[in-house]
Amino acid sequence: MxxxxxxxxxxxxxxxxxxxxxxxxxxxxxxxxxxxxxxxxxxxxxxPTRKELLSYTGVVLVFVVIMMALVSLLDWVFALTVTYVFGTPGG
Incomplete structure (x- = not known):
């Protein structure tokens, strides 16, 4: 440490x-x-030691993946909401 x-x-x-x-x-x-x-x-x-560096890197990568999933989920929900409110495009 x-x-x-x-x-x-x-x-x-x-x-x-x-x-x-x-x-x-x-x-x-x-x-x-x-x-x-x-x-x-x-x-x-x-x-940092090699073990600490790998640990920190893992934590950052996990956080980034979680944030990507959250943003993707919110994007999908907003897209559904906009489609529901304004209708399908071209229709």
Whole structure:
């Protein structure tokens, strides 16, 4: 199972953000800070195991099939209703 990681920025990121807020940085310094923060956030990402990935994929596929069935059923009911109210086409 994936390990739990708190979604809080580290003290280093907070300190850098406060320092950046206090001083006006040039465009390259801002881009550099952005890249550093992106890398720091990417280090927090936890990839799922193969078993978890297959489980998540299965859940999504089952949900999509159920939603397709629901939408198809509603489409069929509305088509019957419209045919009943307005009659058959061309007739």
């Amino acid at each position: 994936a390990r739990k990681v708190l979604d809080e920025p580290s003290e280093e990121i907070v300190a850098n953000a406060k320092k950046a807020r206090e001083t006006k940085r040039g465009p390259f310094a801002r881009m550099s800070l952005f890249v550093k923060q992106v890398i720091a956030e990417l280090k927090k990402v936890v990839t």
